[in-house]
Amino acid sequence: MKKIILLVIIFFFVSCKNENQEIIQYDKQGKMISKGYMNDDEESLDSILYFNDGMMNSKMVFSKENKLSFYTKFYNENGLESEGNTINKVKDGRWKYYDSKNRLRKTVEYKNICNEEFANQEFNYDEKGRLIAEKSTYYTHKFKDPKFELNKVNELTVNYVPFIKKGTTSLLVFSPEFDSSFCNINAVKKDSVSTTTHLTFKIDVSFGDKGKNNFRGYILEYYYKETSENVFTRREKKTFINIPVVVE
Structure with missing residues (x-):
């Protein structure tokens, strides 16, 4: 050697x-x-x-x-x-x-x-x-029915623990058109829901294709901070959600 x-x-x-x-x-x-x-x-x-x-x-x-x-x-x-x-x-x-x-x-x-x-x-x-x-900041999720059928509505519950613990507003933004890396979130049509109680989101979802699918969205958490007299700036954080499902 x-x-x-x-x-x-x-x-x-x-x-x-x-x-x-x-x-x-x-x-x-x-x-x-x-x-x-x-x-x-x-x-x-x-x-x-x-x-x-x-x-x-x-x-x-x-x-x-x-x-x-x-x-x-x-x-x-x-x-x-x-x-x-x-x-x-x-x-x-x-x-x-x-x-x-x-x-x-x-x-x-x-x-x-x-x-x-x-x-x-x-x-x-x-x-x-x-x-x-x-x-910590994270989310958990659960579908009402663990079994997915074609075009059948299934209730999704998402519980969120926010990054900022007080004074923020949170929305769950979602779209069936979101790509896997979320590059197109500003280019496609989106829907959103607000929290019910204790930062819990509930949404009805369904899938029109059999086999492997994904529910994709993000939780938008934001608040306004006063930087000077009568001047406010918006701060926000996104938490992305990509849940794989199999439709029978």
């Missing part, structure tokens, strides 16, 4: 028969800052380890296409700080965040909204792992 070390920030390769090819990066002082491993095809990455002062502080494991990766960050070699998936380097799905004692303290649901990373829901926990609702 031959090894070449360049004291500049540059990738180099170490190849060894029957082993994955390595890609190592050094800083100007000669300290290793990352080590990558290639797949057997030698065209895509299997994983990358990142180092700080000689200690591994994060790791990324890739799918074969290198579009999907699982990211893990450490306080040290034994203490997990956060973990979650990325798609094309954008956080996706639920990411978990831990304290220095390896206790889960926060979960954030990330969505790709029109090709941008978006923190959609947040769940915070106390030291015993109990949800702290007053420090």
Whole structure:
């Protein structure tokens, strides 16, 4: 095995028969800052380890296409700080965040909204792992009938825990024309409903196609803040909803 070390920030390769090819990066002082491993095809990455002062502080494991990766960050070699998936380097799905004692303290649901990373829901926990609702923002949903039939109305109930706890107004905005990444929310016809009680939305939905369908919408939470005398600015937050259903 031959090894070449360049004291500049540059990738180099170490190849060894029957082993994955390595890609190592050094800083100007000669300290290793990352080590990558290639797949057997030698065209895509299997994983990358990142180092700080000689200690591994994060790791990324890739799918074969290198579009999907699982990211893990450490306080040290034994203490997990956060973990979650990325798609094309954008956080996706639920990411978990831990304290220095390896206790889960926060979960954030990330969505790709029109090709941008978006923190959609947040769940915070106390030291015993109990949800702290007053420090969280999320929604739950339930259909009156778990079975879906073609063109048959089914009542959907959405309960919302708002980001701002007092003084806001919330609407559930929805459309059968919303695309999966919500890029067209300003271009299609929409309907909306206001809350009933305790930030609960109720809506009748039906589907005209058999098989896989989706109910898509977003909760629009907004309030007005006085910035100067008799001048108000509107602040708002969206929480996106994409519920898959199967129509028989």
